[in-house]
Amino acid sequence: MLEIIVVGAGVLGTSVAYRLALAGAKVTVLEATRVGGGTSGISFAWTNSSNKAPRPYHDLNVAGMRAHAALKDEFGATPWWHSGGRVEWRDEAGRDEHRAKVARLKEWDYAVEWIDRKQLLDLEPDIDPAAVGDAPVAWYPEDGWLDPVVYSHAMMSAARRKGAQLHTQTKVTGLLVQSGKVKGVHTEAGETLTADVVVNCTGRWSNDTIAGTAPNVPLAPTVGFLVFTPPVPASIQRVVATPVCDFRPDGAGRLMVHWGPADALATPEITNRPGLDQAADLVARLTRILPGIAPVKPEASRITQRPIPKDGLSAIGPVPGLDGYYLMVTHSGATLSPALGAMAADEIMSGKSRPELAHFRPARFFC
Ligand SMILES: Cc1cc2nc3c(=O)[nH]c(=O)nc-3n(C[C@H](O)[C@H](O)[C@H](O)COP(=O)(O)OP(=O)(O)OC[C@H]3O[C@@H](n4cnc5c(N)ncnc54)[C@H](O)[C@@H]3O)c2cc1C
Structure with missing residues (x-):
């Protein structure tokens, strides 16, 4: 069974944790504060693709809107999402x-x-x-808005029902890297936790979290x-x-x-x-x-x-030269999270690239 550590329990981390747990991975979520305690807890959280360009970014946001609507079929009710237009x-x-x-x-x-x-x-x-x-x-x-903390809690709870572990008040201080491969993380409490894949969902703190153990994606918050x-x-x-x-x-x-x-x-x-x-x-x-x-x-x-990557677009995917590390950092996360969570989990579990993410790879910052 693939063992995966997700760092950060905002809208992105909880979305990918849920999809990974649903797909059968052994998931551990490490969160420095509480679920939704970062940017997701203070967001206008309008779900939309009204001002998003270029076209691939618009389409990605539309996929996010559709994914929010589709959760109703999956969960029966989605009290965290308001489709009022x-x-x-x-x-x-x-x-x-x-x-x-x-x-x-x-x-x-x-x-x-x-x-x-x-x-x-x-x-x-x-x-x-x-x-x-x-x-x-x-x-x-079809625009709406999200209660991001309620959503994050719902995704985290669904992930836990599928066996995921959640550790709040657990701050990651760097990656455990051996022979060019990420093997786990170090925590502020002095623990080392191992995994096959580490997913960094710590938003505007994503470079602090890795503390030089992986390349930084430049952010312009x-x-x-x-x-x-x-x-x-x-x-x-x-x-x-x-x-x-x-x-x-x-x-x-x-x-x-x-x-x-x-x-x-x-x-x-x-x-x-x-x-x-x-x-x-x-x-x-x-x-x-x-x-x-x-x-x-x-x-x-x-x-x-x-949490905005320097060119304004999402940065989702592996980082070149460092196996076992997957980064997810983006603005518009309230809109994008259910779609990005599903796409990222699919890539991590299958090893295949999702075409919708082709324009949004962290690799573009390292060419
Ligand atoms: C004012 C404002 C308005 C916005 N309006 C919209 C909007 O209208 N529509 C929209 O779609 N988006 C909007 N956004 C953007 C959206 O809120 C973000 O893209 C989204 O919340 C990011 O979620 P995240 O899960 O990536 O990050 P976060 O919610 O910040 O989650 C990261 C988590 O990582 C944790 N963490 C940090 N460091 C560590 C560490 N070392 N170890 C462990 N855990 C750690 C933090 O405590 C936090 O809980 C807005 C943002 C702001 C600030």
């Missing part, structure tokens, strides 16, 4: 680009259509039509600033993208708010973290779209870094 409009300056994007997505057979004011208000009655003005509104019925309201009197059911902010439900009536330019306020350093004062601006923006929720203050703000 997405509405989007832009300000005057962004409309040509918006039209061009929708035209391109239609050409690529992506589910998108223009809707009128009545259709928008049927979908989201609490949106103030005055805030939309005369902007064309795009409707993406960006900082994200997310703001959360308390429960508010609005019946928002889907992802809403507007010129002043993007938002979506986050459980029990809370809304999660993101606004791209506000990311610039945040740095990873603890000394320069925007707090609730800066978050108040995002909530004020939100009340321009949903006036019925005012007066309201932010309940929380959170900051994380996106």
Whole structure:
């Protein structure tokens, strides 16, 4: 039986662990904190392929969306995934680009259509039509969002039912490499655990995890600033993208708010973290779209870094010159994880390459 160590229990690590365990591997998951305790725990987690290019990356994200939908047949219910769709409009300056994007997505057979004011208000009655003005509104019925920690827990639980072991609070400090082959990992507690294959799913920490024992894939992480309201009197059911902010439900009536330019306020350093004062601006923006929720203050703000390989695309697969090591690091992991988990497990178990991953090999950084 193939023995496999998966390092990291976010959306990616738990997805691949589940698929590997299902395929009959002996799987051990090592996680420095808790399941979903990394980037997956602080993510906008919109499942989509709305802004993904080039075409192979778009197709990979569509595969992720389909894989989320397909889990319903496998699990009976998928309470972690919300298939509510997405509405989007832009300000005057962004409309040509918006039209061009929708035209391109239609050409690529992506589910998108223009809707009128009545259709928008049927979908989201609490949106103030005055805030939309005369902007064309795009409707993406197959977009959705994920509760990434709930999803990660469900995948990890399913993997454990298939015999996988989970060790939380277990930090990996490097790979055990013998004669050009990875044979296991070292942990901070001083243990050495052996395996036939090690899968590195530690996201933005993936280079720290290997600590020079394997080649680094260069990352260019960006900082994200997310703001959360308390429960508010609005019946928002889907992802809403507007010129002043993007938002979506986050459980029990809370809304999660993101606004791209506000990311610039945040740095990873603890000394320069925007707090609730800066978050108040995002909530004020939100009340321009949903006036019925005012007066309201932010309940929380959170900051994380996106685990993005330097060229913006996923890095999935073996690393040249080092047998027994498989890397999985990507942005858009909320969308991609069920598809990437299945594809990676298939490659590891069968030894055959999946064509969908051909453009996303770590090897491209070492040519
Ligand atoms: C602000 C923001 C918004 C986002 N919005 C979206 C979106 O709308 N749609 C979308 O699809 N994606 C989005 N993403 C990206 C998505 O959240 C990530 O791609 C995804 O969560 C990455 O998951 P992961 O499993 O690779 O990493 P993580 O969730 O970070 O998991 C890695 C795990 O490894 C553990 N770990 C680290 N080092 C070690 C070690 N040495 N030993 C053992 N364990 C270790 C960590 O504790 C962590 O639990 C967003 C990200 C951010 C930050």
